[in-house]
Amino acid sequence: MPVVLAPMAGITNTAYRRLCQEYGGGLFVSEMVTSRALVERTPESMRLIGHHESEKIRSVQLYGVDPKTISEAVTMLVAEDRADHIDLNFGCPVPKVTRKGGGAALPWKSDLFSSIVTSAVKAAGDVPVTVKMRKGIDADHITYLDAGKSARDAGVAAVALHGRTAEEYYSGIADWDAIAQLRAALPDVQVLGNGDIWSAEDAVRMMEQTGVDGVVVGRGCLGRPWLFGDLEQAIGRYLQGEKSPEIATAMPTLGEVAEAFYRHIELLVEFFEDEGRACRDVRKHVAWYFKGYPVGGDFRARLAQVESLEHAREILGELDGTVAYPGEDAEGPRGRLGSVKSCALPENWLDSRELSPSHKLQLQQAELSVSGG
Structure with missing residues (x-):
């Protein structure tokens, strides 16, 4: 592969x-x-x-x-x-x-x-x-x-x-x-x-x-x-x-990003067989999905506290799905960066x-x- x-x-x-x-x-x-x-x-x-x-x-x-x-x-x-x-x-x-x-x-x-x-x-x-x-x-x-x-x-x-x-x-x-x-x-x-x-x-x-x-x-x-x-x-x-x-x-609109995020929660619910745990698990993904999009800090904070699929639909439904891909602001490094550090060894x-x-x-x-x- x-x-x-x-x-x-x-x-x-x-x-x-x-x-x-x-x-x-x-x-x-x-x-x-x-x-x-x-x-x-x-x-x-x-x-x-x-x-x-x-x-x-x-x-x-x-x-x-x-x-x-x-x-x-x-x-x-x-x-x-x-x-x-x-x-x-x-x-x-x-x-x-x-x-x-x-x-x-x-x-x-x-x-x-x-x-x-x-x-x-x-x-x-x-x-x-x-x-x-x-x-x-x-x-x-x-x-x-x-x-x-x-x-x-x-x-x-x-x-x-x-x-x-x-x-x-x-x-x-x-x-x-x-x-x-x-x-x-x-x-x-x-x-x-x-x-x-x-x-x-x-x-x-x-x-x-x-x-x-x-x-x-x-x-x-x-x-x-x-x-x-x-x-x-x-x-x-x-x-x-x-x-x-x-x-x-791929240059997804804000609506397409929201659909992917919601689909992620659905799959997590199926995986964990626990809607609450799925919603807690997806919270760490919020900043990554919406990186660069003009959604505001309040929206990100509320989505990072999502409690159910219905709650997620409600919050995501507030977005203007036609907002275009923001380009470079949505690209580049994400996740852990860290700095040079001595490797812990036996x-x-x-x-x-x-x-x-x-x-x-x-x-x-x-x-x-x-x-x-």
Whole structure:
């Protein structure tokens, strides 16, 4: 798939994946679920891996720090026919993950990384396994080339690279040159690029500049599910041989945005089976949907306190649906930005690329402590 929705905690649940799929094609990945929680079948982890019958490819992202537990989780997903694709998370920069040696910190331990990926691929059988990672921990501890080759050798179907280190979090500008270098280093496996794709034009430009097989879109689609229609059209034309194709970008009126927002709530109600919870969950999306539109702070505040579908209809009904797309004001960065910050790591983690006995014990404890999804 040349277009992938990046897994985002609290965002890419079944409801949002279905909404994006209604606008365009792609591979829509679930929220990250911890392998230990999945093996234990906690209610939350089982909910996270659920898919609606309309989802053509059931994609699940796993996080874990122990090869055995990852293998058990993958075995469960495959044996019970719960997934058509499994992605392994080696890109999360959140301190509570990296502090335990997981996410973007894990590829530094090259033997552990190889063992986890190999175990997952073996357990998956014919189900494709991919990995998503960052450049490394910081500028002095870069891992993406070694990790990419290791993942390729383990038999993954694709490697996705976010062009930032864990230390960079979501700050600055993504390093597309690193993505190009990974593409050149791995001619025999699919490589996907991630980072600073805010529009279909950005996606085509990344593919032209780096030679990647496809793109992974995260923050760029927040409040903009119609972006997947743009991406499907633009990348499809590019792959058919058009160089720098003219792109007919979706420019929704305020009424069309309101319809998408309401549809999002409807799908959340179906997902949670709880109208109140659905309305609480959608509140974080308000600023993203209406970015740039002249709706006023009072409207945004009231919509961020919506309590029911009827309440949402009432508030949205106040809008002038004919208001045109505001252009640049509605585009560009959205979601988390953050600043450069030291990556939280287990003590003495950077002393060696190999896993020490003490770190192995720490990781076993980490597996237990993150149980719960």
